[in-house]
Amino acid sequence: xxxxxxxxxxxxxxxxxxxxxxxxxxxxxxxxxxxxxxxxxxxxxxxxxxxxxxxxxxxxxxxxxxxxxxxxxxxxxxxxxxxxxxxxxxxxxxxxxxxxxxxxxxxxxxxxxxxxxxxxxxxxxxxxxxxxxxxxxxxxxxxxxxxxxxxxxxxxxxxxxxxxxxxxxxxxxxxxxxxxxxxxxxxxxxxxxxxxxxxxxxxxxxxxxxxxxxxxxxxxxxxxxxxxxxxxxxxxxxxxxxxxxxxxxxxxxxxxxxxxxxxxxxxxxxxxxxxxxxxxxxxxxxxxxxxxxxxxxxxxxxxxxxxxxxxxxxxxxxxxxxxxxxxxxxxxxxxxxxxxxxxxx
Amino acid sequence: xxxxxxxxxxxxxxxxxxxxxxxxxxxxxxxxxxxxxxxxxxxxxxxxxxxxxxxxxxxxxxxxxxxxxxxxxxxxxxxxxxxxxxxxxxxxxxxxxxxxxxxxxxxxxxxxxxxxxxxxxxxxxxxxxxxxxxxxxxxxxxxxxxxxxxxxxxxxxxxxxxxxxxxxxxxxxxxxxxxxxxxxxxxxxxxxxxxxxxxxxxxxxxxxxxxxxxxxxxxxxxxxxxxxxxxxxxxxxxxxxxxxxxxxxxxxxxxxxxxxxxxxxxxxxxxxxxxxxxxxxxxxxxxxxxxxxxxxxxxxxxxxxxxxxxxxxxxxxxxxxxxxxxxxxxxxxxxxxxxxxxxxxxxxxxxxxxxxxxxxxxxxxxxxxxxxxxxxxxxxxxxxxxxxxxxxx
Numbered sequence: 001x002x003x004x005x006x007x008x009x010x011x012x013x014x015x016x017x018x019x020x021x022x023x024x025x026x027x028x029x030x031x032x033x034x035x036x037x038x039x040x041x042x043x044x045x046x047x048x049x050x051x052x053x054x055x056x057x058x059x060x061x062x063x064x065x066x067x068x069x070x071x072x073x074x075x076x077x078x079x080x081x082x083x084x085x086x087x088x089x090x091x092x093x094x095x096x097x098x099x100x101x102x103x104x105x106x107x108x109x110x111x112x113x114x115x116x117x118x119x120x121x122x123x124x125x126x127x128x129x130x131x132x133x134x135x136x137x138x139x140x141x142x143x144x145x146x147x148x149x150x151x152x153x154x155x156x157x158x159x160x161x162x163x164x165x166x167x168x169x170x171x172x173x174x175x176x177x178x179x180x181x182x183x184x185x186x187x188x189x190x191x192x193x194x195x196x197x198x199x200x201x202x203x204x205x206x207x208x209x210x211x212x213x214x215x216x217x218x219x220x221x222x223x224x225x226x227x228x229x230x231x232x233x234x235x236x237x238x239x240x241x242x243x244x245x246x247x248x249x250x251x252x253x254x255x256x257x258x259x260x261x262x263x264x265x266x267x268x269x270x271x272x273x274x275x276x277x278x279x280x281x282x283x284x285x286x287x288x289x290x291x292x293x294x295x296x297x298x299x300x301x302x303x304x305x306x307x308x309x310x311x312x313x314x315x316x317x318x319x320x321x322x323x324x325x326x327x328x329x330x331x332x333x334x335x336x337x338x339x340x341x342x343x344x345x
Numbered sequence: 346x347x348x349x350x351x352x353x354x355x356x357x358x359x360x361x362x363x364x365x366x367x368x369x370x371x372x373x374x375x376x377x378x379x380x381x382x383x384x385x386x387x388x389x390x391x392x393x394x395x396x397x398x399x400x401x402x403x404x405x406x407x408x409x410x411x412x413x414x415x416x417x418x419x420x421x422x423x424x425x426x427x428x429x430x431x432x433x434x435x436x437x438x439x440x441x442x443x444x445x446x447x448x449x450x451x452x453x454x455x456x457x458x459x460x461x462x463x464x465x466x467x468x469x470x471x472x473x474x475x476x477x478x479x480x481x482x483x484x485x486x487x488x489x490x491x492x493x494x495x496x497x498x499x500x501x502x503x504x505x506x507x508x509x510x511x512x513x514x515x516x517x518x519x520x521x522x523x524x525x526x527x528x529x530x531x532x533x534x535x536x537x538x539x540x541x542x543x544x545x546x547x548x549x550x551x552x553x554x555x556x557x558x559x560x561x562x563x564x565x566x567x568x569x570x571x572x573x574x575x576x577x578x579x580x581x582x583x584x585x586x587x588x589x590x591x592x593x594x595x596x597x598x599x600x601x602x603x604x605x606x607x608x609x610x611x612x613x614x615x616x617x618x619x620x621x622x623x624x625x626x627x628x629x630x631x632x633x634x635x636x637x638x639x640x641x642x643x644x645x646x647x648x649x650x651x652x653x654x655x656x657x658x659x660x661x662x663x664x665x666x667x668x669x670x671x672x673x674x675x676x677x678x679x680x681x682x683x684x685x686x687x688x689x690x691x692x693x694x695x696x697x698x699x700x701x702x703x704x705x706x707x708x709x710x711x712x713x714x715x716x717x718x719x720x721x722x723x724x725x726x727x728x729x730x731x732x733x734x735x736x737x738x
Contacts, residue, residue: 078618086498088506094475094696096543096551105543107551111619112694113472114346114669121472124507131618133692133700135545137629145546155543156480161490161520168520170480170492231500233516234459242500287499311518315495316478319520 002026003181003325007158007171010103012067012084012151013205016040019063019177023184023199030187031197041213042199050192055340058196058219058301059186059332060210060290061179061226062203065172066314068152070099070132073143077136079106081152082127085204089127091315097132100150106134154316166246166321174320175313176203179225182308185329186336193339203290207257210290214297221264221302221343223332224291227320228252228282228307240283243309246321248278249328252305254285257292261302267342268304268335275334277327282307306332346556346611346669346694347589382569382710384703385550387411387562389542392552395484397452397535398590401425404448408561408584415568416582426598427584431568433720435577440725442717443581443604443682444567445595445671446560446611447588450553451695453481453517453536461523462516465493465536470589475696477510480539481517485530490539491519540697547629548703555699557588559689559706560610566710571717578605578720585671595671599678605725606644606683607675608716610709612701613662613688626690629702631658632709633688639667639676641683643728648685651716657708662688683728687712 002022011019020042028034033045042063048054066087072080079099083089094110109131113121132152136142158171171177183197196217201209214222228250232241243250251268253260272279295303308328311319335342391411396404405427413419416429427448433439451470455463463483465476477495482488494516498506517536519526542552564582571580581602585594588611599607614620615628626633634652636645652659664686667673676684687709692700 088495088498088501090474090506090510091478091495093472094693094698095478096540096698105545105551107543107545107693107698107700109617109619110472110475110693110696110698111617112614112696113470114694115614115620115624116472121474122509124509125474125619129618133545133549133551133617135547135549135700137547141546159490165522165525166520170490170520229497229499231496233462233494233496233518235514239500312478312492312494312497314497314499317480317492319492319494319518 002184003177004158006177006180007173010098010153011063011065012153013064013202015151016063016201019180020199023063023180026184027187027197037212037216039209039212040201041209043213044187044197046187046195048191048193048195050340055193055343056196056218056220057193057336057339058198058214058217058222058294059183060198060200060213060222060224060294061183062176062200062209062290063180064201064204065153066204068097070146070148070150070152073139073146073148074131075139077138077142078131078133079142079146080131084151086314090124092127092130093125095316096155097152098155099132099134099146099152102145104134104145105155106132109133156317166323168319168321170317170319172317174310174318175227178227178308178310178320178325182225182325182328182332186332189333191336193336195336200290207290207293211293211297214294214301218298219301222291222294224289224294224303224305226289226305226307227310227313229287229313230309230311242283242286243280245309245311246324247280249324249331250280250282250307250309252282252289252307255287255289256285257288258295258303260304264302264304268306268331271334271338272331275330277331279331346613347592382566384562384707385544387565388550388559391558391561392542392554395537396448396450397537398449398587400535401449401586405584408448411565412568412582415572422598422601424594424597425586426594428598428602429582431571431580431582433576433578433580435722439577439579440605441579441581441602442720443583443599443602443607443675444564444713445583445585445607445609445675446564447557447594447671448561448584449586449589450537451589455530455532455534455536457532458526458530461521461526462518463530465515465517466512470695472695473512473515474509476515479697481536482539483517483519483530484535484537487529489519489529491517494518538697545700549700550703551698551700553697553699555701556612556691556694559612559691559701563610563689563706563709566707567713570711570714574718576718576720578717580717588671592671592674595674596678599675599682603679604682608685608687608713609670609672609675610687611670612691612694614694615690615692617692626660626662628690628692629704631660632705632712633660633662633690635662635664635686635688637664639664639672640685641728644683644685647727648687648716651719652712655712655715657712
């Protein structure tokens with residue numbers, strides 16, 4: 001399964017090589033052009049059947065995930081690190097990671113509870129006080145397999161938790177390998193429009209890949225596909241769940257990075273209704289996506305973001321419903337088939 | 346290593362079928378000689394097995410299989426301790442030595458279920474700070490894999506990530522809808538960490554429950570060594586239960602076996618950031634031998650002498666007061682039993698990434714075997730306290 005392969009792949013921002021290779025292999029036979037650009041974005045072009053000039057539709061999904069970077073190799077062989085992208089430091093103690101090109105296994109240290117005073121347990125250990133243990137006993141030994149600047153990811157493996165119903169899976173990096181899996185699934189059909197897929201880099205550190213990809217592609221309209229926040233576990237306070245698992249793909253009206261083009265939002269809602277595909281509206285105002293960079297490219301691009309709801313994104317392990325994911329594929333295909341007629345500009 | 350000697354006992358009403366002495370007699374197992382213990386695969390098997398305090402039946406079956414290779418009889422007692430006898434060759438009645446490594450592990454328990462999510466109360470065995478974002482196995486009607494979910498940073502209130510995760514927000518998510526969860530999971534079901542063993546560099550392994558399955562593996566190494574030579578004393582290899590909840594298994598098995606010497610094998614804290622040097626020992630540089638009121642001075646000396654004779658690096662671990670390991674219970678069983686403690690240094694104790702050195706585990710096994718081989722008819726004489734009386738007076 002492509003989602004499994006993508007989730008297990010190693011690819012923090014700026015180190016997306018393994019993800020890029022998996023995606024290139026997945027779409028190669030179905031697209032007309034395939035290349036990567038200066039930032040490492042993987043661009044796949046699939047020409048439409050319609051008459052020229054054809055509508056140029058950009059579909060973006062980012063390949064990078066949040067992770068760690070090794071910034072310190074101590075004399076005792078332990079590794080200091082910083083986070084790449086947004087990770088709550090409270091989730092780091094006692095986790096398994098893999099580091100660098102050799103995928104060296106390591107664990108993030110956590111002092112034994114027996115020697116930890118109650119007052120200490122009430123304190124959050126900051127990232128700068130944490131260290132990764134790879135089993136090296138000196139800096140020289142550590143340097144044999146790990147180097148300053150090496151990236152690390154959580155060692156989480158993909159697994160389907162429930163075969164029936166919502167078909168829930170767990171894994172890391174569903175933000176945004178879920179979007180990548182959806183985008184890659186779009187190329188097995190023919191459309192009238194020109195489809196430009198951008199598997200973008202460096203979303204988690206400032207939407208940087210999508211910015212240059214949008215500039216180069218000059219799309220008429222754009223869709224950003226995401227694995228988004230799903231905060232639907234029970235809570236005492238009356239707080240929005242942002243999205244709910246299993247309630248269908250989530251359409252973004254507005255987040256911290258952009259306001260979605262209302263015509264595209266309506267097109268999505270109408271298409272979903274016609275096709276009988278469930279969808280939900282993501283609670284406005286939370287998070288940001290590549291659409292934030294794409295919509296202000298050149299003289300502006302009408303853009304919208306769509307997502308698979310994923311519980312616990314930006315943590316070592318997240319959950320998604322593969323039914324939601326399949327429904328996003330269905331919705332995107334239906335919308336692409338409705339173009340160019342569906343887009344009146 | 347137990348956090349508190351007197352812990353809250355798990356609900357014994359739930360101790361179902363296992364408590365029947367099903368291992369009453371795998372007796373007369375064929376004693377296989379000269380098969381070296383492959384430690385990493387053994388540690389993987391033991392570490393990944395389930396066996397929370399009071400519910401040790403899955404791990405007990407594995408230990409029975411392992412110890413059974415070397416024992417003439419294997420049984421489990423009323424509390425569920427697994428007891429393997431490796432008889433010595435000395436004249437009867439033979440003295441006996443008990444080796445105790447605990448097979449129970451710390452775990453979580455479902456306190457209530459809300460919309461299909463499982464609440465786990467703050468357990469005194471874990472530093473709750475290590476829990477959010479962990480993968481778990483829920484031992485319900487069937488095994489369910491799940492995660493202790495953590496909310497993404499995007500939705501946290503300002504300053505929220507500067508306070509530890511509130512324990513009432515530690516929710517286990519199995520991905521199942523509420524109606525299925527209510528059919529499969531009940532309040533009181535146990536949860537363990539889903540933590541496959543990882544091999545690190547330098548001969549280290551990281552996994553859950555290496556406190557104290559590392560010791561169980563060390564005892565297996567000892568039995569294997571003993572199978573290749575003669576020894577006089579009877580050896581009871583005991584995988585104890587409920588150590589983490591107050592050393593209950595050691596208490597009853599030491600009473601039942603009434604050994605002449607009891608040695609507990611446990612883990613101790615290894616050097617690591619955040620843990621004071623005074624209480625920690627180097628990892629991979631040999632086991633510790635404990636001294637202090639809990640330990641018979643003659644036995645401490647004999648263990649240290651044995652290490653010297655093997656030219657094995659060991660560290661003396663002073664413990665100013667009794668407690669924390671099975672040696673606490675063994676020492677005060679019946680009329681008192683000379684007790685000793687060997688410990689394997691470990692990082693991140695009581696987390697899903699407990700780190701031990703395979704070499705240290707193997708060293709403990711060899712040290713125990715050498716100590717046992719040297720036991721003879723006069724050994725007990727060395728464990729008497731000198732009254733300081735002059736014989737000529």
